[in-house]
Amino acid sequence: xxxVGIVKPQQEHFSEPLPLRSGAVLADYTLVYETYGxxxxxxxxxxxxxxxxxxxxxxxxxxxxxxxxxxxxxNLIGPGKPLDTDRFxxxxxxxxxxxxxxxxxxxxxxxxxxxxxxxxxxxxVEDWVDAQARLMTRLGIERLAAVIGGSLGGMQALAWTLRxxxxxxxxxxxxxxxxxxxxxxxxxxxxxxxxITDPDFHGGHFYAHGVVPKRGLRVARMIGHIxxxxxxxxxxxxxxxxxxxxxxxxxxxxxFQIESYLRHQGDKFSEYFDANTYxxxxxxxxxxxxxxxxxxxxxxxxxxxxxHKFLVVSFSTDWRFSPARSREIVKALVDNRIExxxxxxxxxxxxxxxxxxxxxxxxxxxxxFARIAAEIG
Amino acid sequence: xxxVGIVKPQQEHFSEPLPLRSGAVLADYTLVYETYGxxxxxxxxxxxxxxxxxxxxxxxxxxxxxxxxxxxxxNLIGPGKPLDTDRFxxxxxxxxxxxxxxxxxxxxxxxxxxxxxxxxxxxxVEDWVDAQARLMTRLGIERLAAVIGGSLGGMQALAWTLRxxxxxxxxxxxxxxxxxxxxxxxxxxxxxxxxITDPDFHGGHFYAHGVVPKRGLRVARMIGHIxxxxxxxxxxxxxxxxxxxxxxxxxxxxxFQIESYLRHQGDKFSEYFDANTYxxxxxxxxxxxxxxxxxxxxxxxxxxxxxHKFLVVSFSTDWRFSPARSREIVKALVDNRIExxxxxxxxxxxxxxxxxxxxxxxxxxxxxFARIAAEIG
Numbered sequence: 207x208x209x210v211g212i213v214k215p216q217q218e219h220f221s222e223p224l225p226l227r228s229g230a231v232l233a234d235y236t237l238v239y240e241t242y243g244x245x246x247x248x249x250x251x252x253x254x255x256x257x258x259x260x261x262x263x264x265x266x267x268x269x270x271x272x273x274x275x276x277x278x279x280x281n282l283i284g285p286g287k288p289l290d291t292d293r294f295x296x297x298x299x300x301x302x303x304x305x306x307x308x309x310x311x312x313x314x315x316x317x318x319x320x321x322x323x324x325x326x327x328x329x330x331v332e333d334w335v336d337a338q339a340r341l342m343t344r345l346g347i348e349r350l351a352a353v354i355g356g357s358l359g360g361m362q363a364l365a366w367t368l369r370x371x372x373x374x375x376x377x378x379x380x381x382x383x384x385x386x387x388x389x390x391x392x393x394x395x396x397x398x399x400x401x402i403t404d405p406d407f408h409g410g411h412f413y414a415h416g417v418v419p420k421r422g423l424r425v426a427r428m429i430g431h432i433x434x435x436x437x438x439x440x441x442x443x444x445x446x447x448x449x450x451x452x453x454x455x456x457x458x459x460x461x462f463q464i465e466s467y468l469r470h471q472g473d474k475f476s477e478y479f480d481a482n483t484y485x486x487x488x489x490x491x492x493x494x495x496x497x498x499x500x501x502x503x504x505x506x507x508x509x510x511x512x513x514h515k516f517l518v519v520s521f522s523t524d525w526r527f528s529p530a531r532s533r534e535i536v537k538a539l540v541d542n543r544i545e546x547x548x549x550x551x552x553x554x555x556x557x558x559x560x561x562x563x564x565x566x567x568x569x570x571x572x573x574x575f576a577r578i579a580a581e582i583g
Numbered sequence: 584x585x586x587v588g589i590v591k592p593q594q595e596h597f598s599e600p601l602p603l604r605s606g607a608v609l610a611d612y613t614l615v616y617e618t619y620g621x622x623x624x625x626x627x628x629x630x631x632x633x634x635x636x637x638x639x640x641x642x643x644x645x646x647x648x649x650x651x652x653x654x655x656x657x658n659l660i661g662p663g664k665p666l667d668t669d670r671f672x673x674x675x676x677x678x679x680x681x682x683x684x685x686x687x688x689x690x691x692x693x694x695x696x697x698x699x700x701x702x703x704x705x706x707x708v709e710d711w712v713d714a715q716a717r718l719m720t721r722l723g724i725e726r727l728a729a730v731i732g733g734s735l736g737g738m739q740a741l742a743w744t745l746r747x748x749x750x751x752x753x754x755x756x757x758x759x760x761x762x763x764x765x766x767x768x769x770x771x772x773x774x775x776x777x778x779i780t781d782p783d784f785h786g787g788h789f790y791a792h793g794v795v796p797k798r799g800l801r802v803a804r805m806i807g808h809i810x811x812x813x814x815x816x817x818x819x820x821x822x823x824x825x826x827x828x829x830x831x832x833x834x835x836x837x838x839f840q841i842e843s844y845l846r847h848q849g850d851k852f853s854e855y856f857d858a859n860t861y862x863x864x865x866x867x868x869x870x871x872x873x874x875x876x877x878x879x880x881x882x883x884x885x886x887x888x889x890x891h892k893f894l895v896v897s898f899s900t901d902w903r904f905s906p907a908r909s910r911e912i913v914k915a916l917v918d919n920r921i922e923x924x925x926x927x928x929x930x931x932x933x934x935x936x937x938x939x940x941x942x943x944x945x946x947x948x949x950x951x952f953a954r955i956a957a958e959i960g
Contacts, residue, residue, distance in 0.1 A: 227832070229832070387814060395839075400802045428772070441764050455705040461869065472776070493830065
């Protein structure tokens with residue numbers, strides 16, 4: 207098993223406006239993407255990887271001259287890896303509204319000549335899938351062998367089957383949910399309030415003020431981070447371990463290692479992540495709800511996906527998107543007699559497990575991709 | 584079953600310095616308290632109620648001329664109620680460092696003549712219990728029939744048996760834990776960071792600037808509130824219900840009812856709660872860890888409590904202080920052959936259940952207090 211090696215992002219510009227679910231349009235935009243492996247002659251071996259909140263098109267490989275620049279799913283994707291680039295042509299794409307290269311809030315709004323900021327049009331999972339479909343067309347890929355994603359990426363994978371049923375064979379939805387629960391929305395909302403009420407946010411137009419709402423971003427990331435880890439994993443890793451030998455009896459200084467870890471995560475995040483992107487992406491999570499247009503009936507929503515095959519994967523300690531939420535998806539598929547494989551992986555790491563190299567998890571994906579490879583010949 | 588009726592807070596001043604676990608002292612302080620019922624001739628029927636983060640000495644009854652001023656445990660305490668004021672003399676006391684009348688960060692530091700602010704000495708559960716014990720002495724109560732509390736209040740109840748074994752007969756610890764988990768500390772830390780990084784916090788000396796770090800307090804309360812409710816209760820109460828008929832597609836405005844509810848809770852809280860108190864009380868939660876002085880062995884910590892009887896109560900959906908944490912307490916007691924009753928109440932409301940009127944829960948408390956009443960005669 208090897209790495210895909212040195213990779214370089216590419217980009218495509220789209221001048222045809224993209225109509226959005228909100229009624230607005232994205233007038234003119236660029237999508238940044240990467241590819242690994244080789245598209246076969248009949249263009250049947252393409253696999254699209256959709257990213258979650260804090261990720262990008264950089265899914266595998268490393269960048270020239272940059273140590274520790276592995277893509278976020280590098281453990282999964284490469285020659286001989288579960289998603290084998292000797293067999294598949296893998297595409298990672300950065301969604302619009304994100305802050306890793308594709309058109310987003312920090313770019314110029316062609317309508318005004320100023321930075322978009324808070325005026326960047328609200329994106330939904332369906333909008334992203336529409337933009338991804340255009341990119342696939344541009345790359346000459348009429349039908350994907352599979353679309354795969356974890357968390358918010360899993361929602362995009364699901365949305366592909368509903369929006370472009372003729373353009374995707376297999377959907378692999380990992381650690382995801384058919385919609386957010388009230389508790390999920392609540393965590394997103396607190397994180398957003400931390401950002402929006404940071405005086406440096408300036409209603410989302412902080413770029414013009416030469417500041418970044420770092421306080422809000424830090425708190426948002428700390429909240430998020432707690433929900434990505436299982437209670438048990440956090441206990442095993444940090445427990446009540448102190449940073450110093452003795453308690454300092456301070457309300458403002460760090461006492462426990464878990465505090466140090468969270469502050470560090472928050473600080474790092476606030477250095478590179480865009481505040482408007484955080485709002486946009488958490489809102490896309492909130493809005494995703496394919497059952498909504500079908501009177502809340504998820505099975506009716508998936509009736510359109512009858513020609514597809516699904517793999518749904520959940521993790522036992524994921525309390526953000528629990529196995530019960532994945533089972534809702536499986537049930538809706540089974541109700542439609544759609545072929546679905548379901549794996550509930552007993553893993554201690556919580557939601558983050560989808561990014562980690564668990565042998566049982568990776569074996570499930572390896573088998574499933576081997577089966578797809580056999581199907582496409 | 585009736586109300587204890589109109590009540591009035593009382594106060595006691597203590598000029599003898601209180602040595603604190605941090606090594607500092609509380610030089611001079613006042614404790615505000617309330618009592619309900621009548622102390623019997625042999626002073627054997629006193630029950631101390633300890634409060635949690637956002638509560639006070641005002642445990643039962645109402646204030647003259649104030650509608651909706653019921654004490655926070657009014658459903659439990661009164662004539663004919665589970666904690667029957669026809670039989671017991673019940674005392675509620677506001678802890679030092681709180682913001683409901685007892686000496687706290689918003690009061691004058693006698694050493695400087697200025698407002699304490701962030702200089703208010705760090706309090707621990709043990710310090711509060713020491714102060715409570717002094718108050719009991721002042722009230723002529725040598726031995727409590729029982730000490731009861733939920734959440735952080737339950738920690739104080741536990742600490743009473745360890746610190747003043749001769750001064751309390753029964754300990755009733757509800758919805759509590761022998762210490763905070765890493766995840767619990769993490770949630771506290773995020774809330775504290777939201778407050779401390781609010782520019783209006785001014786290092787805890789905001790009083791001098793005529794401002795209040797309301798942004799931070801709002802976010803802190805929103806985070807806390809999510810952890811007080813069960814996922815299921817939040818889903819049942821709010822689900823994905825929208826505030827308006829249609830989605831507004833906004834990252835900054837309210838879309839879902841749960842957002843509206845959380846913002847309202849945050850706004851209310853920021854109007855009356857003190858930011859330094861929030862830091863102090865969450866730190867007292869973090870620090871509580873009776874096993875720490877016994878090489879992490881909780882059973883050894885409780886060896887001193889052999890003469891006591893315990894009631895431990897947990898709630899099935901409480902994920903902040905889960906039943907598993909209560910069972911750790913029970914196990915440590917059983918290991919010492921200490922008499923303990925344990926009730927795990929199947930309740931949907933999460934951590935907040937300890938404040939609610941659940942018949943199974945209240946029946947357990949009613950029986951237990953009836954037994955105490957029989958014992959003291």
